[in-house]
Amino acid sequence: EAGVAQSPRYKIIEKRQSVAFWCNPISGHATLYWYQQILGQGPKLLIQFQNNGVVDDSQLPKDRFSAERLKGVDSTLKIQPAKLEDSAVYLCASSFVTQERSDYGYTFGSGTRLTVV
């Protein structure tokens, strides 16, 4: 089965510019997650979708970050305007699991490495 696809792989932008990341989850996975991983830290959940609805965006800086998941499949994460502290790897993950317990971990994409200069 194909994995979680993310693009672009790398992105360098100047502060105050905008940027968008794209994620295509594994086919049939209802749950999609966006994580921010700052260098030397663990991934931090930004937003979680169940199909095309948001179920957790408590750690999303909503003044500059936005995300959508049209038709419950692909998702985009946008930052506008970017700040220096947004430099990080942005990981997308998907899973079958909804409210059921499962012993399957997430499947992660390869991530997008963002550098804000």
Added chain:
Amino acid sequence: AQKITQTQPGMFVQEKEAVTLDCTYDTSDQSYGLFWYKQPSSGEMIFLIYQGSYDEQNATEGRYSLNFQKARKSANLVISASQLGDSAMYFCAMRGMNSGGYQKVTFGTGTKLQVIP
């Protein structure tokens, strides 16, 4: 609220030796799961092993085993017969539920393992 603590920022191990990576957790959930992920320098997150809170046996997957001590709230990863390819960041993570009843996974800060020839 749930929290994962990894107190070892970095570890060294001789090739072919065993190594234990520490993880402690805190949660008020009665049912939860614990994961370990490997993140090589290339950046992808690789699922290694899972332990459910009600599982009576410690989980094992090849050279990986999870030393689960529920009363002490610890879930240490043991890697036997270390190989050079095991050099990577290792993250402990816990699955619980958010306030909306959906699965939420929280990651620790990671341990960087370096295997010495």
